[in-house]
Amino acid sequence: MSHSCCATCCEGLNIAGGKKGLIVVKVGVVKEQKAGEGRVAVTPENVKKLVDAGATVLVEKSAGVGAGFPDADYAAAGGTIVSHAQSWDSDLVVKVKEPDEEEYQYFKPGQVVWGFQHLASSPATVKAMQAAGTTAIGGETIVENGELALLKPMSAIAGRRSVIMGAYYLEAQHGGEGILLPGTPEVASGTVVIFGGGNAAFNAASLALAMGCRVTIIELKKDRRDWLAKQFTGEALTLLPSTPENLAAAIKTADVFISTILIPGAKPPKLVTTAMVQSMKPGSVLVDVAIDQGGTVETIDAPTSIDDPVFTKYDVIHYAVPNQPGAVPRTATMALAVGNIKYLLAIAKSGIAA
16 A cells, blocks of 8 residues: 655554554544535444444544434444544544644644645645654555555546536636537537546546537647547547647637646646636636646636635636535545545554555
8 A cells, every 4th residue: 555654653653452453443533624525534334344343433523414424323333423622532533635724733643644635735734743743644645556546536526527617617607608518409519628638537528528528638648648549439539748839729729628637745837827828718617626736727826615616817717626526525425435444444453554
């Protein structure tokens, strides 16, 4: 298991005498603090698996309500319903997103915090964890069989949602061009330009093509372009090598532009320049899927939120929500829980050595 660690003491889980040979005894399931975030990192089914393995699982009150899992379900699975502070008083703290600033006070030596950390864009969190002696494991960096195993289902959701949100904000009442992205039998469909060719891009293209859109993907690696060409044989898809010239030309044609560029564990460069955004059609929509890692669009200074998702700059609608899957928390939680549990059980049994 590959992991991202930001601690001074990866070796020292604060445990004395685990149950059934477990290193980690107390597992805390924390309610997410980010605005609009409804996901929870662990389902009741997975709480039962952890309890059956010998762990004590402390579930923050209402942690799963946004995803359709009431406290009673967690209690029936063997979890103990606790306060926010009590859920943090655990050896292994399980989250979806990175800790908020107000949660730094709960960091302690030997503690492990699990979640999508995206620490490259949050140096303050790294410093707070290092000062406390806390270890972070970034789910977005875990590689299995050559893929970002835990990020993959979230990327699929974000890619598909990006097309849906693009279509929504193209409507005139939102300040968009006033076009129907899929078009009609009499009127041509819109154009979706996707920057990057990874899993989010594949899912965005799949939905856009199914809607009847014209799609361009700009991807750096030839082998990935070849793979995409095979997947979309016969579709209205254009594949271009990633160069500044190709990006600058393609972005002008976009009704919806989706940047999916992600560098695991690092902040990407601002490859989509202000001049490129200024060249886009008035009322077009720009979506940065990887804004939680810092994003690639020069005109986005800070992330937006599910509750307040867009702003307009240079007559282009910018959608910069860092936790898109949080808007569909039931689907996202179930997908995340399937991938999480074997890692959580491994950490409970073996600590960071897993």
